[in-house]
Amino acid sequence: MLQETADGLYCPAGDFYIDPWGSVARALITHAHGDHARSGSAAYLCAEPCAPLLRRRFGSEALVETRAYGEPISLGSTRVSFHPAGHVLGSAQIRIEGPDGVWVISGDYKRAPDPTCPAFEPIPCDTFITESTFGLPIFYWDPGAFLIGEILAWWDANRQSGRASLLFCYTLGKAQRILAELARLTDRRVLVHGAMISMIDAYRDAGIQMLATAPLIELARGTSCAGELILAPLMARGTPWMRRLGEFSDAFASGTMRIRGVRRQRNVDRGFVLSDHADWPALLQTVRDVGATRVLTTHGHPEPLARYLATQGLESGVIRTAWEGEAAEQGD
Amino acid sequence: MRRFTELFAALDQTTSTNEKVAAMARYFATASPADAAWAVFFLTGRRLKRLLPWAAIGEWTRHVTGLESWMLEECWSVVGDGAETAALILDQLPTIGADALPLAAWLEDRVLTLRRLDENAQRERVIAWLGELDRDERLVLLKILSGELRLGVSQTLVVRAVAQTAGLPTATIAARLMGDWPTTAAWFSTLVSPETTNTDLSRPYPFYLAAPLQDALSTLGDVHDWLVEWKWDGIRAQLIRRAGDVHLWSRGEELITHRFPEIVAAASRLPDGTVLDGEVLAFRDDRPLPFSALQQRIGRQKQVHQMAREVPVVFMTYDVIEADGRDLREAPLEARRQTLESLIATAGVLRVSPARVADTWEELAEMRSSSRQRNVEGLMLKRLDSRYGVGRKRGDWWKWKIDPHTIDAVLIYAQPGSGKRASLLTDYTFGLWHDGELVPIAKAYSGLSNEEIAEIDRWIRRHTRERFGPVRHVEPVQVFELGFEGLAPSSRHRSGIAVRFPRMLRWRKDKPAAEADTLDTLRRLLP
Numbered sequence: 001m002l003q004e005t006a007d008g009l010y011c012p013a014g015d016f017y018i019d020p021w022g023s024v025a026r027a028l029i030t031h032a033h034g035d036h037a038r039s040g041s042a043a044y045l046c047a048e049p050c051a052p053l054l055r056r057r058f059g060s061e062a063l064v065e066t067r068a069y070g071e072p073i074s075l076g077s078t079r080v081s082f083h084p085a086g087h088v089l090g091s092a093q094i095r096i097e098g099p100d101g102v103w104v105i106s107g108d109y110k111r112a113p114d115p116t117c118p119a120f121e122p123i124p125c126d127t128f129i130t131e132s133t134f135g136l137p138i139f140y141w142d143p144g145a146f147l148i149g150e151i152l153a154w155w156d157a158n159r160q161s162g163r164a165s166l167l168f169c170y171t172l173g174k175a176q177r178i179l180a181e182l183a184r185l186t187d188r189r190v191l192v193h194g195a196m197i198s199m200i201d202a203y204r205d206a207g208i209q210m211l212a213t214a215p216l217i218e219l220a221r222g223t224s225c226a227g228e229l230i231l232a233p234l235m236a237r238g239t240p241w242m243r244r245l246g247e248f249s250d251a252f253a254s255g256t257m258r259i260r261g262v263r264r265q266r267n268v269d270r271g272f273v274l275s276d277h278a279d280w281p282a283l284l285q286t287v288r289d290v291g292a293t294r295v296l297t298t299h300g301h302p303e304p305l306a307r308y309l310a311t312q313g314l315e316s317g318v319i320r321t322a323w324e325g326e327a328a329e330q331g332d
Numbered sequence: 333m334r335r336f337t338e339l340f341a342a343l344d345q346t347t348s349t350n351e352k353v354a355a356m357a358r359y360f361a362t363a364s365p366a367d368a369a370w371a372v373f374f375l376t377g378r379r380l381k382r383l384l385p386w387a388a389i390g391e392w393t394r395h396v397t398g399l400e401s402w403m404l405e406e407c408w409s410v411v412g413d414g415a416e417t418a419a420l421i422l423d424q425l426p427t428i429g430a431d432a433l434p435l436a437a438w439l440e441d442r443v444l445t446l447r448r449l450d451e452n453a454q455r456e457r458v459i460a461w462l463g464e465l466d467r468d469e470r471l472v473l474l475k476i477l478s479g480e481l482r483l484g485v486s487q488t489l490v491v492r493a494v495a496q497t498a499g500l501p502t503a504t505i506a507a508r509l510m511g512d513w514p515t516t517a518a519w520f521s522t523l524v525s526p527e528t529t530n531t532d533l534s535r536p537y538p539f540y541l542a543a544p545l546q547d548a549l550s551t552l553g554d555v556h557d558w559l560v561e562w563k564w565d566g567i568r569a570q571l572i573r574r575a576g577d578v579h580l581w582s583r584g585e586e587l588i589t590h591r592f593p594e595i596v597a598a599a600s601r602l603p604d605g606t607v608l609d610g611e612v613l614a615f616r617d618d619r620p621l622p623f624s625a626l627q628q629r630i631g632r633q634k635q636v637h638q639m640a641r642e643v644p645v646v647f648m649t650y651d652v653i654e655a656d657g658r659d660l661r662e663a664p665l666e667a668r669r670q671t672l673e674s675l676i677a678t679a680g681v682l683r684v685s686p687a688r689v690a691d692t693w694e695e696l697a698e699m700r701s702s703s704r705q706r707n708v709e710g711l712m713l714k715r716l717d718s719r720y721g722v723g724r725k726r727g728d729w730w731k732w733k734i735d736p737h738t739i740d741a742v743l744i745y746a747q748p749g750s751g752k753r754a755s756l757l758t759d760y761t762f763g764l765w766h767d768g769e770l771v772p773i774a775k776a777y778s779g780l781s782n783e784e785i786a787e788i789d790r791w792i793r794r795h796t797r798e799r800f801g802p803v804r805h806v807e808p809v810q811v812f813e814l815g816f817e818g819l820a821p822s823s824r825h826r827s828g829i830a831v832r833f834p835r836m837l838r839w840r841k842d843k844p845a846a847e848a849d850t851l852d853t854l855r856r857l858l859p
Contacts, residue, residue, distance in 0.1 A: 136403075138420035261413065261753065262755050264751070264752040311400070
């Protein structure tokens, strides 16, 4: 059903690519992160709530067609539909029904609840292509509500000692999830880096309830940042933008923070293990839920996950893609 | 364990040294002396040696989770730390109850008793204990058990924190923390006691260290203000003669007395109350042997006396820190040197590192260029009026080392680093050409900037030919200039040569792999 080509995963029966890294005639997009949604293709097809994010990324002239979640479309000899993946706003799994049975490409996904997007729906299939960003039995996530509580406690402690709280996170997905989850616990305003604004606006346009935000640079001159929470992408680190902050504690919200050595490499005070990807038990649960007889793994730790699934009696394999999981989202 | 784990977490969660000191001082102020003694033990980087066979923890993790060993290896290569890997995997185990046992009780009544048990009993105990602990406590326990517990603070910071707690000068605490001490409540009480105590007579002074010379010689002023000596290539050590006994301490604060009986015999003729600073050197026919000769002496602990005949050693003394039981550290080097020469008159096993006399810096530079033929590492420059300080301070003592040997080698294998470099491919194996093949000659980990590490990491991931567990065989493309201090013939290396302190000096992006050096080039550098 799918071929690995230089431009990406190609479906000859439907004449389309999925999240291609080259420029192609028709690209089906699982979600708007940079490693999955690349500009330069002639026509795009994605789930409805994903389209505004793609347009912000590619510009309004890009040709973007949409389908509602679950609504099928015929492409060549295949029937294709998008289903919620629970990763970020607009994220989708892609179901392809064709001559080789039913295939589902997971895109990036998580099983934990997220107020900014509908939950992952397990779609029965014969072949399941799963991401494996955190495909090792060292990755177990605490509940999101608990982690958000930790973030709030860190912010409160910094407020008490008169410091700013600088939280690094991805500009698409993680930032909005934090703002939406925090809105259940507090109504304080949050300052953001300029690179965050566009995607936060897109989420607000989509009706997602989040804490009020203001760009840090619009803060009146001489106003102290003590006690404020500031969200910024990692790329803002070490730039002159940081001078405005005064004394601060910094943290990074990412599944990679699960590993102490990685957190120490980042040299941040705190690492919050808050991820938008499936952890090890969620990957295994999902494979069981979809009931596929064949599972292909891609990006992150595909080899160990595929080998493990083989020991569980499943046909499994690895497919090479240019998708990178969390590594690519850092610049987003 | 709870409070100690909180200390571990507090040290882990800040990059500010002041906050680290404050966290330790808070712990010392409220912990019982018995707990504080163990905390100092771990904070100063000491570990419980030979507690468990190193593979045991991995086996138990498999036993509990049913995971296979290849999966553990995959995990380990991503986490970069054995105990942490086990702690992360065992996160599935539920925590039952809360731990209220103090640190000292954990160690003395539990951890240390493991040595007396067989492996089944050890496993049962440890798994039961893990069930009592939360995630962070488990990590600390597993790190203690595997001998890997590091708290990321320097000795200086620990000294500052203890000094703050005790209200005593840092120099006092630094001296009291040297050498061996028991992890008891009584010892900790003595450590923070304002009274001058009858300190352990075997205890060395903190070493004074030279900084590498980086500035121009002209910044050092008149050459006659300096004592110049060879920089010996042996083991820096303090030789202590007190109360009829002799103790020899390496700079790593390891007691090495029993390895060198001839030094002990010679030192027994020194007057009581003498502490000398010098270098243990393999030495024959009036000249030092290469460091590799001394390594044979260190390596073989059993046949000490036979080895003493094969590889004779001397103690090359360059300073006297205590004479007649008096601490001489505040006296100028010139005066200490006179005392030293009056103590050691002959040139036997104990000898005085000779002063190299020169009237100009140029003469010294000339002298330094003969270092390699003499099996020395270069020159030491010490200001004649310098006191004997503590630690590495720039200004009065300089080491002026010769440039390392260099060779251009090709990257052939890479594997992930550990600790702070977890998940990054930072540990490399390099090869040199021989009969159209690349023969591995050295492993190197250091010398690259973080940006270069990130760049080479990305390159390796895209150019891996094969994977053997965590080790990646990469395309032979990247050339690095390696520096190393010395080399010796070796039957244990496929190349037939062992190199010392290999590190990367430069990434030779300009050089194609085919033009890297050959094994023959390296052979020609053999002494």
